[in-house]
Structures are given as C-alpha cells and as structure tokens.
Amino acid sequence: MLVLLPPSETKADGGRGGPLDLDALSFPELNPTRAKLADALADLATDVPASIEALGITERQTGEVARNAALWTSPTMPALRRYTGVLYDALDVKSFTRAGLEKAHRRLAVTSSLFGVVSATDPIPAYRLSGGNALPSIGTVRGLWKPVLEPVLRQVEGLVVDLRSGTYSAFAKLRPDAVVVRVVTENDKGERVTVSHFNKAYKGRLARVLATTRAEPSTVDQLAKVIRRAGLTVERTGEHALDLVTEG
Template sequence: MLKILFSPSEGKNTGGNEPSKDLLGSNDARATVLQTYNDIIMSKDEEAIKNLFGIKKYSSCEPYLQDVFSSPLMSAIERYSGVAYDYLAYETLSASEQEYLKSNTIIFSNLYGPILGGDPIANYKVKQGNSIGSIVPEKFYKDRFSYQLDLYLGDDEILDLRAGYYDKFYKVNKPYTTLKFLKDGKSISHWAKAYRGKVLRELALHNVSSIEEFTSLKINGLSFLETKVTKNKTEIIYTID
C-alpha cells in the first residue's frame, strides 16, 4: 500500500465530536509532551503562553486555552486548515475517499508528532519551531518514534509530501518518492502547499495504492518534467501550467 507523509498547518478548525483512542506510535512518550503543553496553557502565565503559541496578543490565545485532555476531538485530517487543506477540500470527498486519507496519510504535528489522518486530536497551538517547555518536538519525536515508524511503514511505498521542515521529525530510511514543483523554471515555496494539497486530493479520488499508479495520473495544472534519483530518494519534478 502507499503511505503519504504530510505536514500540519498553523490554522485549525474548532469543535469536534470524535471519541478518544490510541494514536499512532508510543502514547506513553506522547503523553509527556501533551502534559507539558497542558501545564503551560493552564498556568495562566501569559508570556509563556504567547511564546508557545507565537501570538503577540494574549486575547488572541483564548480559543486555545482549553485542557487538552478534555477538549473536543476531531480527526487530524479534518482539524487542520490552511492552504494545503483548502486545496484538499476534504469535506467535498466521498466517505470512502475520506477513509483513504484517514488510513493512509501520516501528518507530522508539532504537538502530537506523527499521527494518522484519522487520529482524533484537540484544537491546539504550537508555532512551528517552538519548544514546548524544555522539549524540542522535532528532536523528541525523531528520537522516540523513528523506529516505530520504520516498523509501521514496513513494506509500504512512501510518497513524502511534507514541507522540508518536517524532515526533522523523521528521516525515511528506505526508497521513497517526493515531488518538486517549478514555475517558469524556478522552484516555488508558498504555493507548493497548494499543489501538495491538490496531489493529496487526487490520491484519494483515485484510491491510489502504489507509486506506479500515482505516476500514471494526469493532474490538472501540472505537467511531468523529469525524475531524479539520489540515493534512496526519487524526486518527480512537475511544471505548473
């Protein structure tokens, strides 16, 4: 089967009514991060909270000041908003297409670490690159989850659609495929998020189960340019029409 590695988003949707369940990987290790995060947001220490969230005004922090252990839960693939998720347009997909994303997408959260798209999470705020107390999330999760991810991915093929920052959470140790988008011969950055979301949508629409199936897809707005192979990474390069 094909597994897709994906980035989270600073933006979140509120609410949720998903029941709690064990998440991907070690929940004991994850509990350490969640407890540290919860201690900060429940401390009423305005400066510590603003620093964690990366927000200047304390009044803007209030939507996130809920006990993370008793907050409403929503599947990760639904929780995140932002450019990539706007182009994914999850809510417009069929039930089977949504289930594909919940089962086959691994999102690298700044709070929860690697989680499946269907894993239920609270509404939270951690600015990318910020520590949670003394915990550096990308280092913590790389140290404690990499072996578990290696085992979980097993013989699955991997399409890595993460933004470069999230490579810090997990280094793929077997052959995998990634994408690059060019406009007028130059690599794009911000709008790459849109095309990653668009590609993820196409994967769900066509129930893609292998890299071979993916490479045969015709994706509106993208034209195949070339493939580059470096060590265990295959990079497929597209031009934006």
C-alpha cells in the same frame, strides 16, 4: 501507499468527538511522547506570558493558549477536518465520498508537533504548537520527536510519498526509497525554482488525487502515471524524486 502531509498553524474550532484519547490514535508507539508533550503544553498554558514566548505568538493570540489549556478536555474531530488553510482547502476533504474517506484514512497522514504523525481520521483537539518551538520543560519539539518518530516511519510498508515541509522533514528521515515531491515552476530564465505561493495549494491537489485514486501505485513510475492522469504535470528528477510543475 502512505502520503505524509505537513500540518497547519490554523485549526478548526470545536468538534463532535469526545476528549483526547491517545489510544484512539494511529501509531500507538508514539503515545508516551504524545502524553509527555500534551501534559507539558497544558501545564505551560497556566502561565500565559510564558506560553506566548514559547509558542512565538502575540498577546492577541491568547486564544491559542486557552486551546492548549483544554487539550485533555476539549472535543475532538478527524485530523483532516481539524487542520485548515490553503493545503487543506485544496484537499477539500468535506467533499469526499465515504469510499474516498476510507481510502484517505489508509493513505493520508499528517506530521504533527504534538502527535508526531496522525492518520487522516484520527480524532484530535485544537492546539497550538509549531515545529520550531521549544518548551521550557522538555526542550525543542524536533529534538524530542526525532529519535522516536524516525524508527516508526521507517517501518511503514509500501510506497511512501513525502509532501512534508522542511520544518517537519527534520522530525524524521524516511526510508531511502520514499518519494520526495517538490512543487516547482519555471522562471524567466527557464530555470526550475521552488514555488512558495502556490506550494500548499498544489500539494493539497496532489494529496486529493492520491487519496481518491482507484490505483494502488507501488513504484515511482506508477505514481507519476496516476498524477498525470489527473491532469497535473509531473517529471521524474531522480531515482526517488518527482517535480510537480505548476503553471506559475
């Protein structure tokens, strides 16, 4: 089973790992594109105003440009520790046992504007690049990744669970049998609506369940059973679709 998570804009500082080594990352087929993007991002960082415009940030966020300038030299840390925010707080990887971390490495992957997709424990530096950005030297990030990332993800074996956000879903179509999970709630009219505020938190809770379960689900029904056993409410809404129903 592979669970695809969205990344986050916010990232932890520092790290105990050495500088970025693309050969240390999973999915090595992506390394040529990773190198192209990293070089372009680091080069762009020499022009702070141009970086601010391309990255869609403010002058108060020039620290993000400094991060990009040091892409090839700054320390690294495992991807699941690098990404922060609501989803990753709910995932709470710091509380994982060693066995849990080993499962997470096999089962969790994060979509990334810079790296395409990385496994849970892949060592990456802090950086700033969003899915909707375009770099002057190479164009849109999405346009660069789509022809490269799609064939790689379609070759993933076993059950694939798609928790990506819309921005990162556009990076690559998955196999037709990939399971798409929506986070929904019921409004006053009894209609199912997509959750915004609690979306990331529930995805983090779900990712934690799937990362640590002893089960090895290989079908949609088996996946739903694992989720229900963890106390979450899930309903099958299509051949390869589940709704994770929140309490509102």
